[in-house]
Amino acid sequence: MKKSHIRNCGIQNGCTGNLCLLRAVRYAVCILAVAAVCLLTGCAKEKDPMEKIKDLEFTVLAEENIPDELKSVIEEKKGNTFKVTYQDNGFLYICIGYGEQVSGGYSIVVNALYLTDNAVYADTTLLGPDPSDTGIKKNSPSYPYIVIKTEFVDKPVVFN
DSSP: OOOOSOOBOSSSTTOBHHHHHHHHHHHHHHHHHHHHHHHHHHTOOOOOTTOOOEEOOEEEOOGGGSOHHHHHHHHHHTTSEEEEEEEETTEEEEEEEEOOBSSSOOEEEEEEEEEOSSOEEEEEEEEOOOTTOTTSOSSSOBOOEEEEEEEOOSSOEEEO
């Protein structure tokens, strides 16, 4: 009996010699291509639109430094809470009012002012009057607001 030089590789019946090797290489290339596509597309980090790009430099304006047009808007709105933006001469003004309060002595803190890919984020907090401060007008209402001046950025402002 003659010995045959044809071997069965076990991948598929009838797969022999060079044909078997070509099929194995083809399967390996396909598997590597699929794995590469999965790794390259599946590992991309999706950027958070709220992720801070940078803190913005700002100035809290005293009343005498607020543009007249903006002062008029604040005067109209100060009785209720309000959030207003205004732009002028390359600057962005962010105004936040806390409406009528029962007394004076309130202050406002800027917790954060930063830029993201899609917006400017402004976060402030109203701090109540210090109970130990005896110089506060307890019987007359106040209308605390803050005007923040920063470089103009052509993005919407999100108030936190």
